[in-house]
Amino acid sequence: MAERTTVEIVDPRLAEAARDRLDSLVSDRVASRLTARDATLWGPDAESEAAIRLSWTTLHKSSRPLIGEIEALRAELRSEGLDRIVLAGMGGSSLAPEVITATEGVALTVLDTTDPGQVADALAGDLERTVLVVSSKSGTTVETDTHRRVFAEAFADSGIDAASRMIVVTDPGSALAELAESQGYRRVFLADPDVGGRYSALTAFGLVPAGLAGADVARLLDQAALLADELAADSPDNPALRLAAALGAAHDAGAEKVVLADTGSGITGFGDWAEQLVAESTGKQGTGLLPVVVEGPHAPGYTDADATATAVAVGPADDVAAVATTGPLGAQFLLWEYAVAVAGRLLGINPFDQPDVEAAKKAARTLLDNPQALTASEEPAAVIGAVEVYGSLGAAARGTLGEVLREFAGGVADGGYLAVQAYLDRLDDASASLVRGEIARRTGIPTTFGWGPRFLHSTGQYHKGGHRNGSFLQLTGAVEEDVAVPGRPYTLGTLQLAQALGDAQVLADTGRPVLRLHLTDRAAGLADVVRAVQELTR
Missing domain, CATH: 3.40.50.10490 (Glucose-6-phosphate isomerase like protein; domain 1)
Incomplete structure (x- = not known):
């Protein structure tokens, strides 16, 4: 039943x-x-955007041809000993495949980060068995293009034909589709262009990487199909x-x-x-x-x-x-x-646009184009143990890290929220996520947590476009071993910092309070932050 x-x-x-x-x-x-x-349905201002964003309502039917294509490609890859699937994607291109594969218990390495350590760990896997799925609706997503470049070089350095290990999911006519064709990439899946990224779970963006990893994508479509008539009623x-x-x-x-x-x-x-x-x-x-x-x-x-x-x-x-x-x-x-x-x-809003997402991307690009501005960012307001504190502080600048956090939390607007944004390695620095619950429990403030930069493709829109009652705690960390980005004048560590500082700049420019804690030693700094959070009280 x-x-x-x-x-x-x-x-x-x-x-x-x-x-x-x-x-x-x-x-x-x-x-x-x-x-x-x-x-x-959403008024005249939204009509032009909505007209090209509604194909997701019938994906349980239109995505059916993908089932056989995915199964055939998976069998082909496995016959060649290629059974390690790495997904380079952000936002709608990574979140659904990650949920699908985690729920089904099949292995998928998801790269939705610019953290050098996390990317290096993915590179350290068995490249002889690895296929990279490069997934980007626009075809120009900076993080995804960066992963593609890094893996292409790693494949070549290992004597592997990089093009034979690249599988692309993108919209028709995108820059990535054109690149894949010109480079002779192994396979290109063209997704329905009339589906926005966050509604794309049952398109090629969700199904291809999950299916190649071994998830039963036919069952997903069957489950959606059983409900479709009820949702249309x-x-x-x-x-x-x-x-x-x-x-x-x-x-x-x-x-x-x-x-x-x-x-x-x-x-x-x-x-x-x-x-x-x-x-x-x-x-x-x-x-x-x-x-x-x-x-x-x-x-x-x-x-x-x-x-x-x-x-x-x-x-x-x-x-x-x-x-x-x-x-x-x-x-x-x-x-x-x-x-x-x-x-x-x-x-009374248009659910298919994201008008405030581009601002943080533009600020990050500006910093990348001007490396001197990035390296000559402001001096810390305080240095406490393994943590540099950036932001506007009062008397707390002369106190403990706990006092710094208490002052910041005390400034959260009534009815507001505090967003913890960790530009760190979500595997090796996973303990950072514990901060959310501790802050919420000790202060009573609604608290969210996001890994940077992936949240920029998610809650980043709300942070800048939603209710103006958020305060933002950024966690950044020192980079021990950086990773160069082939064909680009910056490293992953530089890109990661530019994304953090760019978003902080946009938030501050719109009147949102921002406090950045930079961990000069990640392990010691995270321990300092956790101890400081435990000093908070309501």
Whole structure:
């Protein structure tokens, strides 16, 4: 018996508040119009963008031909002893494949970083068995192009024909498609150009790397297909309409944060994928839904008063959650895509653009073009142990790191949030993620965590375009062994620092408080930061 996909609005007050919105969505035939790709659903300002972003509603059908193509290529690769798949991709090009493969327990090395140590570790794998999937919708994503260059050189240095190990996923006509053709790359998969990156889980961007790694992509499409008719129905029982109505009602009541916790769904890392979908789709024009991914239903921040506790559940939710969704992964992808697009209508925004993402990229490019400005950045306001402190400090500049953090946390706006942004190695420096829960538990401040630069392709849009009540704690670290970028006048370490400083500059220019802690020794510095966080109090 197929696993049912449901949305339960557990909180009776939220259910009552959502009822009018749900009735309106049904009477306006929003679900059927969305399935029919009606670009007028979000108003005239969004119509031109929406007209070229709605093919995701029928991917459970249109992506079927990929199944055989992926299976044939995987068999071909394995016959040659090529069974290690490395994915170079950012945002929508990496988050879905990572969730799919982690949930199915198959190995996929994901490179969505510019950290030299993490990239070097990926290079240190067995290149004789390695294939690189280069995945970029635009074909010009700087991180992905960097990974391609680094691996191409490593393959060549090992006496391997680099082109034979390159598989590309991109949009038709992109610069990457043209490069792949001219270089004779092994295979190019052209994705549907009328699907935005964060809605691309069931396109070639999600399915090719996951399928080559061994995931059952046919099952994902089957799961989505079983729910598709229900999502297209103009009915109050439509789970996507129910979820959208709940999120819209909660936002209008002041709960702008959506706190996501897994309660035994069997899906690994779903919150990280949903985080991009929600933040980048809704966080603009000074409004939006801020996703806060927490470690579980008992984690600090799950039941904050100004948040909607949302469980990705295995069965009926307990009384802690306000909303719960159940269902298999393929169905959950499609459910959340429908719901977030409809929530955009309720919030009065265009869920398919990302107007504030480019600002941080431009600032980083400016710094890369002027290396002197990058290396001659401001002097630290304080040096405390293995941590250099950058930012505007008061009396805390003469105190401990705990006092620095206490002063910064004390400046978070009422009803605001604190975002921890770690431009570090998310494998070797994984303990940095513990900071989120500790800050939330000790201060009561809603706290998010993101690895840089991957969050720039995700929550970065909300940080600059959403509600103007965020404060930002950056963690950067010294680079022990840098990695040169072939054909470029910079290293990975330089690029990583430029991305951090560029984003900090844009945030500061828009009035957002930023504190940067630079770890001169990563292990010792992280230990210092954790100890300082433990000194925080409400």
